[in-house]
Amino acid sequence: MTAQDELELLQRAAARLRGRVIAMSHAAGSAHLASSLSCCDIVAAAYWGVCRIEPQRPEDPLRDRFILSKGHAATALYAALAYRGFFPESLLDTYCQDGGLLAEHPPARTLPGVEAATGSLGHGLPIGIGMALAGRMRGERFRVFALLSDGENNEGSVWEAAMFAAAHKLENVCVIVDYNKWQATARSNETLQLVPLREKWEAFGWHAIEADGHDIGALARLMRAVPDGSGKPRAIIAHTVKGKGVSFMEDDNNWHYRAPTAEEVVLAHKELGLA
Amino acid sequence: MRNAFADELTKLGDSDPRLVLLSGDIGNRLFDKFRAAHPARFYNCGVAEQNMTGVAAGMAMTGMRPITYTIAPFVTTRCLEQIRTDICYHDLPVMVVAVGGGLSYAGLGPTHHACEDIAFLRAIPNMTVICPGDAWEVRAAMRAALQQDKPVYMRIGKRGEPKVHTDTPAEFAIGKALTVAEGSDVCLLSTGTMLPEAVEAAHLLAQDGVSAQVVSCHTVKPLDHDFLADAMLRFRLVATIEEHSLIGGFGAAVAEWMVDIGSMPRGFLRFGTPDAFFKRSGEQEYAREVLGLRGHQIAARVLNSLR
Numbered sequence: 001m002t003a004q005d006e007l008e009l010l011q012r013a014a015a016r017l018r019g020r021v022i023a024m025s026h027a028a029g030s031a032h033l034a035s036s037l038s039c040c041d042i043v044a045a046a047y048w049g050v051c052r053i054e055p056q057r058p059e060d061p062l063r064d065r066f067i068l069s070k071g072h073a074a075t076a077l078y079a080a081l082a083y084r085g086f087f088p089e090s091l092l093d094t095y096c097q098d099g100g101l102l103a104e105h106p107p108a109r110t111l112p113g114v115e116a117a118t119g120s121l122g123h124g125l126p127i128g129i130g131m132a133l134a135g136r137m138r139g140e141r142f143r144v145f146a147l148l149s150d151g152e153n154n155e156g157s158v159w160e161a162a163m164f165a166a167a168h169k170l171e172n173v174c175v176i177v178d179y180n181k182w183q184a185t186a187r188s189n190e191t192l193q194l195v196p197l198r199e200k201w202e203a204f205g206w207h208a209i210e211a212d213g214h215d216i217g218a219l220a221r222l223m224r225a226v227p228d229g230s231g232k233p234r235a236i237i238a239h240t241v242k243g244k245g246v247s248f249m250e251d252d253n254n255w256h257y258r259a260p261t262a263e264e265v266v267l268a269h270k271e272l273g274l275a
Numbered sequence: 276m277r278n279a280f281a282d283e284l285t286k287l288g289d290s291d292p293r294l295v296l297l298s299g300d301i302g303n304r305l306f307d308k309f310r311a312a313h314p315a316r317f318y319n320c321g322v323a324e325q326n327m328t329g330v331a332a333g334m335a336m337t338g339m340r341p342i343t344y345t346i347a348p349f350v351t352t353r354c355l356e357q358i359r360t361d362i363c364y365h366d367l368p369v370m371v372v373a374v375g376g377g378l379s380y381a382g383l384g385p386t387h388h389a390c391e392d393i394a395f396l397r398a399i400p401n402m403t404v405i406c407p408g409d410a411w412e413v414r415a416a417m418r419a420a421l422q423q424d425k426p427v428y429m430r431i432g433k434r435g436e437p438k439v440h441t442d443t444p445a446e447f448a449i450g451k452a453l454t455v456a457e458g459s460d461v462c463l464l465s466t467g468t469m470l471p472e473a474v475e476a477a478h479l480l481a482q483d484g485v486s487a488q489v490v491s492c493h494t495v496k497p498l499d500h501d502f503l504a505d506a507m508l509r510f511r512l513v514a515t516i517e518e519h520s521l522i523g524g525f526g527a528a529v530a531e532w533m534v535d536i537g538s539m540p541r542g543f544l545r546f547g548t549p550d551a552f553f554k555r556s557g558e559q560e561y562a563r564e565v566l567g568l569r570g571h572q573i574a575a576r577v578l579n580s581l582r
Binding site (some may be wrong): 017060061108109115116117118120122125126127128129130131132133134137138156160163164167168274 | 295316323327330336356365510
């Protein structure tokens with residue numbers, strides 16, 4: 001596959017994810033649509049371009065781990081896992097339905113491919129670091145990717161984990177911060193100051209890099225480069241737009257909680273080239 | 276108790292390569308032998324208990340058998356959500372070990388007391404709660420806990436507690452009450468480090484012609500329902516004894532169970548700490564004396580209740 005072919009594949013995967021999370025949010029009337037849209041390029045890069053995974057062997061001890069620490073973007077994860085073949089696509093129709101397996105946040109040990117139950121912020125990175133340490137103890141060379149929201153950087157446990165990973169030179173760990181500049185009810189930097197976020201991660205001992213969080217090719221390259229021989233864990237500060245991909249949702253924080261109407265789904269799909 | 280923990284840990288680490296110790300910057304020199312024998316399986320996680328607990332969960336997801344260890348309030352309430360969500364929701368084989376349970380570190384003040392931990396942890400699904408009665412029970416509990424591949428909370432004392440057993444009790448099993456001394460009139464159900472006080476109470480009661488059975492109820496969750504049902508019928512009085520709040524602890528668990536099954540013993544007493552912080556300086560023995568938890572005070576209250 002040429003680089004151009006691969007880029008088109010990743011972009012197509014991201015667009016499909018966006019289309020699906022919009023439909024799922026509409027069908028379930030569920031919140032966090034804009035948070036899911038903001039990370040679809042990162043999730044697509046991970047599942048189609050970076051992670052060494054075999055959907056038929058979700059428990060393979062040597063697999064790369066992708067942890068959606070920002071568990072409120074569960075629809076993006078569910079759609080990616082279904083499209084990659086971890087479970088049937090038909091399961092996506094049961095999202096948030098009574099008696100289903102797909103709750104609004106990823107569940108523990110019930111769905112193939114979900115590495116950790118998340119939803120309470122600040123949990124995914126410590127868990128991922130534990131996985132990476134255990135792997136290193138056993139001589140296994142898998143990598144752990146943890147996707148954090150910018151609001152999640154409010155949690156002290158994130159910074160506990162950051163210092164711990166640096167002290168142990170865990171260079172097979174990679175954090176991606178989905179830096180869309182919003183948290184649930186306000187601008188993130190007006191809530192708890194994140195700026196300068198890259199420098200913060202760097203000061204905590206990480207190899208910290210800023211990136212365009214919607215340049216899917218660049219994201220894939222940066223994630224694939226883990227481990228990079230620096231002896232440091234990697235942090236990718238991915239600048240994103242909340243609600244990315246749908247003009248009337250972009251950077252409008254009402255879509256943190258709003259679900260789209262049927263008409264809005266049609267409009268959004270058209271914009272994504274899916275109609 | 277903590278020396279027994281460290282020693283048993285080293286032995287278990289020799290035979291189980293999955294065992295990893297995560298310490299919250301505590302136990303200076305305590306783990307020297309473990310570290311010498313297994314340098315790659317000891318992590319000082321610093322004063323960062325939330326991360327330590329999450330790391331333990333991640334290790335357990337990846338096939339290891341981690342133990343988190345620091346002073347009781349910091350290894351439980353400081354990181355309670357990580358215990359609940361990371362360990363218990365995923366039903367992972369992590370052992371959370373608290374040193375200084377109850378008022379073991381009375382002298383350090385209420386920041387270091389732990390009289391609510393049993394209440395918090397027994398409410399979490401999938402969690403087993405074990406409070407060994409002496410150093411021998413610590414060893415037995417560790418062996419049993421590693422066997423069961425489930426979340427376990429183990430609450431131990433500090434060092435130098437009197438030993439009640441003379442060896443590792445062969446009949447020790449998680450969820451099974453362990454009778455330390457037979458008796459026929461009253462049944463003293465002790466959990467954790469109160470066991471020597473219960474033994475002392477039984478000794479004093481005998482001098483007054485009251486025969487007391489002493490039982491180490493080292494497992495607060497799950498309770499030994501069969502044993503309890505039998506004790507409710509056999510004894511004139513049943514007492515629960517713990518260094519923990521009367522709210523939500525061992526005595527509360529027994530009382531809840533009695534209400535649920537609709538059966539009450541003829542007499543029932545609960546010994547525990549009150550709904551208050553213990554703000555005075557002084558060591559454990561003094562605190563127990565103030566709170567009516569010494570053996571002689573237990574004996575006196577039991578006698579009074581029998582009259």
